[in-house]
Amino acid sequence: MILGGVPEIRVVGEAADGAEVPAAVDRYAPDVVLMDIRMPRVDGLTATEALRTLPEPPEVLVLTTFDADEQVLRALRAGAGGFLLKDTPPVEIVRAVLRVAAGEATLSPTVTRKLIAQVTAGPAPSGGDARQQRALRALAGLTERERQVALALGQGRTNAEISAELFMSVATVKAYVSRLLTKLELNNRVQVALLVHDAGLV
The missing domain is CATH 1.10.10.10 (Winged helix-like DNA-binding domain superfamily/Winged helix DNA-binding domain)
Incomplete structure (x- = not known):
């Protein structure tokens, strides 16, 4: 509903599980995939890693909660263009999708510092x-x-x-x-x- 009402964005398809993502991407050829980390069978991280192996992969924007930092880092290492917290205001979700479509990472410097600090403080x-x-x-x-x-x-x-x-x-x-x-x-x-x-x- 949020994305469908934005003139610059067209929602071309949906997938209920990470296992459905590659086929959906092949069928609809989206510019951006808004990927939830938590899905029933195949999670969004595995699906993101699979997408980034494609010859011309779409950009991936991951949805998460901030208590899942390790998963966020795995998604970013896999090539996701950034991530959004699930309580992000609708207008910011729209901006993030447009930024990722333009090839820009959607992590603010503050969030980047938090992630780097968490990795630095954590065990090797x-x-x-x-x-x-x-x-x-x-x-x-x-x-x-x-x-x-x-x-x-x-x-x-x-x-x-x-x-x-x-x-x-x-x-x-x-x-x-x-x-x-x-x-x-x-x-x-x-x-x-x-x-x-x-x-x-x-």
């Missing part, structure tokens, strides 16, 4: 050493300036904050972020932040 994940080595190898190919921008993203900085900190224009910061995503083969700035954390640099 299984396979942590291997993950750290992979992250360090990925970041090793960056120029010094790219590395500085990546570190700032890892600290949850906004483009404006990075601009002031590194003495470059906001447009230049955006260009560096785009370059990082291409070079690191990632989907959004949150994944860059997680990579920097995995490398042990923040």
Whole structure:
């Protein structure tokens, strides 16, 4: 009902379970999938991971509650464009869908910092050493300036904050972020932040 009344958005299909998502995406070719984490048989995280393996996957926006941070991180690592809390006001849900459709992550800097802080404070994940080595190898190919921008993203900085900190224009910061995503083969700035954390640099 919320999305159907917005001129810029057309709801093309629905799925009751994560198992139905790949077929629905194949049939309707949506630009964005609004994915609930909790579903009866196949959860939204598994469905998100399956979608991101497609040649041209849709953007995924995950619905969750904030007490499910581990699941949110798994979704972001899988390539979700962001997440919404289930009590998000309708107007913000609409804005988030439009932002994700435009290729922008929907995590505010505040939420990014909370997620990074939670990972930092938590126990090391299984396979942590291997993950750290992979992250360090990925970041090793960056120029010094790219590395500085990546570190700032890892600290949850906004483009404006990075601009002031590194003495470059906001447009230049955006260009560096785009370059990082291409070079690191990632989907959004949150994944860059997680990579920097995995490398042990923040």
